[in-house]
Amino acid sequence: MKRIITLVGTSLMTNYLAENEDYVFKNQHERYRHLPASEYDLNKEDIIRIKKKLTQFATNNIKASAEIKSLIKLSEELKDDLTVYLLASDTVNSRICAEVIQGAINGNFEVHFSSSDIIRGLQVKDRKIFSESGMENLFRRIEEITGGYYGNTIINITGGYKAAIPLLTIFFHINHIPAYYIFEDTDALMKIPLLPLSIDWEIFETYSDIFWKVEKAGGCVDNWKEIASRIKPEHQESIFACFEVDVPHADMSRFGRLLWSKYKSRRHIYYQNDLAKIDFEKDHDYEKYLLKLFDEGFLYSKTEHKNGHLVADFGKTAPRIFYRIMDGSLYIYRYMRHNEAYERFINSNPFRSLNDYGPFEMQTIKK
Numbered sequence: 001m002k003r004i005i006t007l008v009g010t011s012l013m014t015n016y017l018a019e020n021e022d023y024v025f026k027n028q029h030e031r032y033r034h035l036p037a038s039e040y041d042l043n044k045e046d047i048i049r050i051k052k053k054l055t056q057f058a059t060n061n062i063k064a065s066a067e068i069k070s071l072i073k074l075s076e077e078l079k080d081d082l083t084v085y086l087l088a089s090d091t092v093n094s095r096i097c098a099e100v101i102q103g104a105i106n107g108n109f110e111v112h113f114s115s116s117d118i119i120r121g122l123q124v125k126d127r128k129i130f131s132e133s134g135m136e137n138l139f140r141r142i143e144e145i146t147g148g149y150y151g152n153t154i155i156n157i158t159g160g161y162k163a164a165i166p167l168l169t170i171f172f173h174i175n176h177i178p179a180y181y182i183f184e185d186t187d188a189l190m191k192i193p194l195l196p197l198s199i200d201w202e203i204f205e206t207y208s209d210i211f212w213k214v215e216k217a218g219g220c221v222d223n224w225k226e227i228a229s230r231i232k233p234e235h236q237e238s239i240f241a242c243f244e245v246d247v248p249h250a251d252m253s254r255f256g257r258l259l260w261s262k263y264k265s266r267r268h269i270y271y272q273n274d275l276a277k278i279d280f281e282k283d284h285d286y287e288k289y290l291l292k293l294f295d296e297g298f299l300y301s302k303t304e305h306k307n308g309h310l311v312a313d314f315g316k317t318a319p320r321i322f323y324r325i326m327d328g329s330l331y332i333y334r335y336m337r338h339n340e341a342y343e344r345f346i347n348s349n350p351f352r353s354l355n356d357y358g359p360f361e362m363q364t365i366k367k
Contacts, residue, residue, distance in 0.1 A: 001081045003153045004074060004109075005142055007160025008088045008098040012065035016057045025053060032092040034125045037118045040092050047092070051100055058104040067101050070158035070182040071109065073189040077180075078154075085145050086113040089122040089161060090134065117141065124163055135167050135254050140327065142171075147310045148265075148325020151300035155179045157192075167254055174199075174262050176296070203238055204263040207231065210239070211260050214252050224250035261328020268294055270330040271360035279335035286335060287365050289319055293330060308351030324354050333357035 013029050016022075028050055032043065040047065058064040062072050067086070075082055084105070088098040095118055102113045119141060121133035146153050155172050157165055158181045169192070172179045179192040204211065210230070214221050221227065224245055231239050242256025252260060270290065272280070280286040293299055293312060304311050312321040320342060322334035331354055336342045354360075 001083060001152065002078055003146065004071065004082050004084045004156055005145060005153065006067055006071065006084055006086050006156040006158075007164065008067055008086050008094055008101065009159035009161065010091075010093045010097050011067070011159060012054055012058060012097045012100060013093060015064060016054060019057075020053075022053070025050065029093065032096075034123065035092045036123070037088070037090050037092055037095045037120075040095055043092065047096060050096055054096070054100045055103060058100055061104075064104065065097065065101060065159070066182065067097075067156070067159040068105060069187075070156055070180065070189065071105060073182055073187065074154070074156065074180060075108070077189055081110075083110045084112065086111065086117060087138065087141060087160070088113070088118045090118060090120050091123055094118075116144070122161070122164070124161055130163065131254055135164065136257070138164065138168075139171060139258070143326055143328075147323075148330075149300065149303050149310050150175050150177045151303060153177055157181045167258070170255060170258055174258060199259065199262075200238070201263055201266065203235055204259070207235070207239055208263075211242075211252070211256075211263075214243075214250070215260070220249055220251045222248050224248050265325065265328050265330060266294060268365040270332055270363055270365070272331075272363050273333045273357050273360050275357065276332045276335050277361075283319065283335070286319070289314055289321065289335075290332070290365055293321065293323065293332075306346045307349070309346065310351075311346075326354060331360055333360075 010029075010033075013025075017026055017029065028046055032046075035043075058068065061068075063069055071082070071084060086098045086102060088094040098113050098117070102111045105111055119134060119138045121129045121137055123134065124130060142155075155168065155177055157168060157179055169179070171177075172192075173194060176194060178194065180189060181192070182189050207230075210227055213227070224243075224247055227250070228236075228240075242253055242259060243250045244253045268291065270293070292302075292314065299312060302312050302314060304313050309322050310324060312323060314320075316338065320334075320336050320338060321332060322336075324331045324333075333354070334345065334357075336345065
């Protein structure tokens with residue numbers, strides 16, 4: 001089973017218009033093009049008519065949209081069952097397209113789309129909102145869907161805003177997620193190769209105090225000149241690339257946040273709740289197992305999906321660790337051996353949200 005995260009654009013609408021001289025629809029398309037998704041319910045009558053036309057157009061029509069065509073091609077290429085998550089931008093048109101596509105492909109795949117999958121701020125009318133909250137919310141939603149486990153995840157970037165692709169490319173390279181796209185006017189499915197990128201994490205170690213300071217300040221500091229004076233000349237280009245500066249103020253850039261989150265996940269920092277703390281007190285060797293969670297390759301090979309939970313299974317007599325990764329941080333909420341209590345917990349507690357297991361407290365493993 002592969003999990004396909006698919007960005008949804010509006011090619012369904014433009015393809016409909018390319019094949020139909022429908023001036024009423026054309027005016028509706030333009031009217032809602034940049035209208036925020038929050039105004040969807042205020043235009044219900046119009047939207048019902050739009051969806052009826054698009055549903056008829058998309059039914060049994062593989063080429064109705066870039067998203068539908070690419071998902072059918074991915075299914076043929078991967079030869080595996082697909083669970084599809086549709087992510088819409090923060091516009092009325094994108095939400096309409098996502099809902100119609102969900103209905104059109106529901107018989108072919110297990111398809112998920114809800115209000116949580118409308119990415120707030122992901123629009124191109126306001127560049128500042130797009131970069132500061134749109135992309136942030138997109139990455140957060142991907143983490144929510146996957147729990148930070150990307151072993152069976154693929155990103156389909158055929159649809160959606162092309163402005164999102166540069167940062168998405170960095171995101172899937174950092175997290176080793178395969179990505180695919182298909183050209184709108186061809187049937188060629190392209191896989192974006194994962195390059196053997198090497199990031200100098202020692203620079204983050206050297207200047208971690210700067211990143212911590214900015215993070216604890218809520219994302220913005222007002223003494224950038226003083227902070228920047230501590231960065232060696234040979235490191236300035238690398239560090240400055242992680243910040244957006246408007247002297248004397250500075251904030252981490254979206255690129256910087258991506259790398260900082262990844263750095264934290266490698267640094268043996270994790271968050272535990274009271275249940276995990278009690279579980280750890282029963283096993284003096286727990287840190288030995290926790291350290292394994294920071295080896296991505298090992299973690300992905302040992303992770304199992306149990307009733308919505310992500311469970312790192314280290315063997316018959318070894319513990320099972322219930323975890324999630326959010327905003328680049330590792331959260332652990334249960335640590336159990338495989339016994340009747342474990343089975344009861346799995347069967348009677350389907351995972352819904354980390355909030356059900358909080359609050360969490362930050363911990364560091366001292367090697």
